[in-house]
Amino acid sequence: MNIILTTPSPASGDLIVPVLQSDSLADQLARLAPTLGLSTEVLQRDFKAEAKEVLTVYSQNGQKIYLLGLGNDPQEMDWLRTFRKFFFDQKRKLSAMLAIDLTSFDGNVVAGVVLGVRGGGYDLKLYQTDKPETPVFYTDAGILSLQVNPDQHTAAQEALTRAEAIAHTQLQMLDLMNAPANYKKPQTLADWAAASGNQFAYSVTVLDKAELERQKLGALLSVSQGSDVPPVLIIAEYKPEGVENPRKVGLVGKGVTFDTGGVSIKTSSNMHLMKSDMGGAAAVLGTVEVAAKLKLPIHVIGIVPSTENSTDGRSTKPGDVVTAYSGKTIEIIDTDAEGRVILADGLGYMVRNYQPDVLIDLATLTGSVIATLGYHAAGLFTPNDELAATLTQAANQTGERLWRLPVWDAYTEDIKSDVADVKNYSGKPFAGAISAAKFLEVFSEKHPAWAHLDIAGMAFADSEFGSQKNATGFGIRLLIAYLQLILAKKE
Ligand code: BES
Numbered sequence: 001m002n003i004i005l006t007t008p009s010p011a012s013g014d015l016i017v018p019v020l021q022s023d024s025l026a027d028q029l030a031r032l033a034p035t036l037g038l039s040t041e042v043l044q045r046d047f048k049a050e051a052k053e054v055l056t057v058y059s060q061n062g063q064k065i066y067l068l069g070l071g072n073d074p075q076e077m078d079w080l081r082t083f084r085k086f087f088f089d090q091k092r093k094l095s096a097m098l099a100i101d102l103t104s105f106d107g108n109v110v111a112g113v114v115l116g117v118r119g120g121g122y123d124l125k126l127y128q129t130d131k132p133e134t135p136v137f138y139t140d141a142g143i144l145s146l147q148v149n150p151d152q153h154t155a156a157q158e159a160l161t162r163a164e165a166i167a168h169t170q171l172q173m174l175d176l177m178n179a180p181a182n183y184k185k186p187q188t189l190a191d192w193a194a195a196s197g198n199q200f201a202y203s204v205t206v207l208d209k210a211e212l213e214r215q216k217l218g219a220l221l222s223v224s225q226g227s228d229v230p231p232v233l234i235i236a237e238y239k240p241e242g243v244e245n246p247r248k249v250g251l252v253g254k255g256v257t258f259d260t261g262g263v264s265i266k267t268s269s270n271m272h273l274m275k276s277d278m279g280g281a282a283a284v285l286g287t288v289e290v291a292a293k294l295k296l297p298i299h300v301i302g303i304v305p306s307t308e309n310s311t312d313g314r315s316t317k318p319g320d321v322v323t324a325y326s327g328k329t330i331e332i333i334d335t336d337a338e339g340r341v342i343l344a345d346g347l348g349y350m351v352r353n354y355q356p357d358v359l360i361d362l363a364t365l366t367g368s369v370i371a372t373l374g375y376h377a378a379g380l381f382t383p384n385d386e387l388a389a390t391l392t393q394a395a396n397q398t399g400e401r402l403w404r405l406p407v408w409d410a411y412t413e414d415i416k417s418d419v420a421d422v423k424n425y426s427g428k429p430f431a432g433a434i435s436a437a438k439f440l441e442v443f444s445e446k447h448p449a450w451a452h453l454d455i456a457g458m459a460f461a462d463s464e465f466g467s468q469k470n471a472t473g474f475g476i477r478l479l480i481a482y483l484q485l486i487l488a489k490k491e
């Protein structure tokens with residue numbers, strides 16, 4: 001399906017008219033009623049423009065028109081969710097030619113619309129043998145015309161370009177996240193990154209197991225010990241051409257392709273969801289790809305330590321002490337706190353080899369952050385107020401919410417080890433997301449602009465796509481918005 005911008009014109013094919021639940025709703029409906037051949041009274045009674053409300057009507061000349069409610073004061077995420085649900089629900093009924101009347105709106109609403117339309121075409125049934133045919137609208141025959149006012153054309157075009165770039169990347173990340181562990185190994189992530197780097201002209205280096213041993217990434221290696229599939233460290237680097245001294249942003253993402261818990265094994269009830277324990281990796285690899293596609297004038301380095309966390313005779317055992325890349329020693333109290341252990345090497349590798357101006361890590365790190373914030377926000381951890389403010393601004397813009405939690409030194413007690421430099425778990429069921437952040441802070445090596453995002457509750461969520469939790473693609477929109485904010489601030 002192709003998405004094009006058009007000026008207001010009589011649409012051929014189906015038409016979607018988004019409607020806000022504003023004070024002027026009654027007037028809007030009164031204006032619409034005659035075209036639909038309806039009485040104003042009936043229309044006002046039957047359509048309240050609640051978020052996601054749909055009223056399907058046929059105009060006098062037979063055109064199918066959907067009124068789509070957006071509720072009151074919708075933000076980008078509301079546009080996205082409303083359109084995603086609409087397209088997901090209606091896709092088999094849509095004609096190949098479709099128009100959306102955006103003439104009453106700002107051009108920048110196009111971003112949420114496009115992300116929603118693309119998202120609504122997503123199909124979770126990756127492995128079903130009786131896959132239904134692609135709905136005609138989502139085939140190459142499909143054309144979506146976004147009708148915008150001429151004075152909004154530039155803003156709309158910009159939003160369209162950015163949203164298309166993000167949407168295509170995000171859909172691939174959904175597939176990677178939703179892939180089960182027998183289809184997805186650390187090397188699968190590395191192959192994806194290498195192919196993407198080739199396509200969008202950025203560099204990808206993959207350290208294999210032998211190289212990890214040679215360079216002594218002992219923390220990552222210790223987590224991978226119990227698995228028969230080898231670990232990798234993926235380094236994806238996008239450097240803009242012709243930009244003098246671009247800002248350098250380092251992103252580190254947890255890439256655990258399956259987390260059994262290791263010897264400290266998890267209970268079985270929700271263990272299958274742990275195929276998605278690479279949401280941080282998806283956000284980081286996706287963001288580097290989008291930055292390269294959009295040719296943002298900023299230097300982005302993504303590092304993904306990737307491994308399985310499995311049980312085996314060779315597995316790391318509770319009490320073991322391992323030496324991280326930075327030379328610091330870690331006492332493994334609980335092998336299920338593996339994310340922070342591999343991130344220790346990811347962060348250490350970034351800091352020692354790339355010296356980024358800003359260092360951000362993302363990880364599906366703790367159940368504790370879900371207990372704290374539920375499924376509505378990721379935890380934001382940083383001692384840097386300015387970085388916290390800019391990330392929060394990006395979060396509010398995109399609706400990929402962040403909420404800041406403390407990283408006071410009072411919590412350092414939790415990760416003090418008797419026998420090693422640090423331990424990976426306090427042994428207590430309190431403030432688990434915070435002590436995990438304090439652990440990571442050690443391996444950021446006092447970086448002045450480090451932030452950790454615990455996305456455990458956000459990477460996988462309930463949605464219209466299926467009955468079980470499934471991938472959201474969380475983090476790409478957030479990080480791209482963040483990059484755009486710091487680019488705007490610099491000017
Ligand atoms: N991958 C999990 C965290 C997680 C839990 C992500 C639920 C998504 C949903 C992580 O590796 C983990 O197992 N964390 C433990 C740490 C604990 C043993 C200190 C946890 O949160 O229970």
Ligand code: MN
Pocket residue numbers: 259261335336337338339
């Ligand atoms: Mn774990």
Ligand code: ZN
Pocket residue numbers: 256259277336338339364365
């Ligand atoms: Zn994990």
